[in-house]
Amino acid sequence: MDLELKGLTALVTGASKGIGEAVAHELAAEGCHLHLAARSGDQLGALAADLRAAHGVDVAIHARDLSKSADVLALAEAVGAPDVLVNNAGAIPSGNIQDIDEARWRAAWDLKVFGYVGLTRALLPKMYARGKGAIVCVIGSAGLNPNPNYLYGCMGNAALNMFVRSLAMEAFNKGVRVVAVNPGATMSDRWVYLARENARRKLGDPERYMELATDYPGKRPATVREIASAVAFLASDKSSYTSGAALTIDAGRGS
Numbered sequence: 128m129d130l131e132l133k134g135l136t137a138l139v140t141g142a143s144k145g146i147g148e149a150v151a152h153e154l155a156a157e158g159c160h161l162h163l164a165a166r167s168g169d170q171l172g173a174l175a176a177d178l179r180a181a182h183g184v185d186v187a188i189h190a191r192d193l194s195k196s197a198d199v200l201a202l203a204e205a206v207g208a209p210d211v212l213v214n215n216a217g218a219i220p221s222g223n224i225q226d227i228d229e230a231r232w233r234a235a236w237d238l239k240v241f242g243y244v245g246l247t248r249a250l251l252p253k254m255y256a257r258g259k260g261a262i263v264c265v266i267g268s269a270g271l272n273p274n275p276n277y278l279y280g281c282m283g284n285a286a287l288n289m290f291v292r293s294l295a296m297e298a299f300n301k302g303v304r305v306v307a308v309n310p311g312a313t314m315s316d317r318w319v320y321l322a323r324e325n326a327r328r329k330l331g332d333p334e335r336y337m338e339l340a341t342d343y344p345g346k347r348p349a350t351v352r353e354i355a356s357a358v359a360f361l362a363s364d365k366s367s368y369t370s371g372a373a374l375t376i377d378a379g380r381g382s
Contacts, residue, residue: 137161140213141164142163146313149355150354161187164189194242213358217238219236240287254302258301261362266373271284299370349376
């Protein structure tokens with residue numbers, strides 16, 4: 128399907144690996160020019176070179192720490208008014224209320240929760256002025272499924288889901304759609320790391336980590352490409368009356 132994204136400009140945060148990298152590939156394949164942001168400039172540079180060579184699109188990279196307000200504002204200034212914003216940067220550590228100390232969970236929220244809000248807030252006036260745009264927030268299904276062993280992630284993701292829903296109608300009336308994607312377990316670097324650690328604890332061998340996926344639908348997690356394809360669709364005008372919606376991608380697993 129041609130998503131009619133050719134020639135548009137998208138900003139993807141957390142683009143150096145995992146879902147963000149897959150989203151960058153998907154949008155570039157659709158002909159989207161890109162701004163890619165992450166902390167790692169080297170990884171972004173290598174990705175940008177691959178995308179330019181494969182798809183002939185313009186790719187600018189921004190090595191920024193989006194847990195810092197100054198970097199959020201500098202990025203918003205540098206990218207101008209993108210047609211699409213994909214908020215994807217950040218991961219909140221797992222653990223119960225006592226496992227994660229205050230400094231660690233606050234730092235994680237600064238990047239993911241307040242980073243999403245801050246960048247959206249900085250770019251919205253430019254999108255409103257143009258009267259058109261799409262914001263896709265990659266959040267996570269933990270915000271829908273209470274889990275005492277992922278307390279701060281559940282809380283942060285739930286807050287972001289409500290952020291999307293609360294902003295959506297106002298933004299739609301000004302031409303900007305705001306949507307969420309809530310992936311379940313996804314075969315990213317982070318998932319593999321956590322699965323290996325679980326396999327080390329439960330099975331005594333980190334290389335047996337895929338055995339822990341047998342209770343997932345299809346006995347596997349999602350691929351990053353499966354998530355990225357949904358992000359691209361929601362970013363496009365094929366979803367022109369979709370705003371405030373949250374698409375959960377977990378093959379029906381739920382909690």
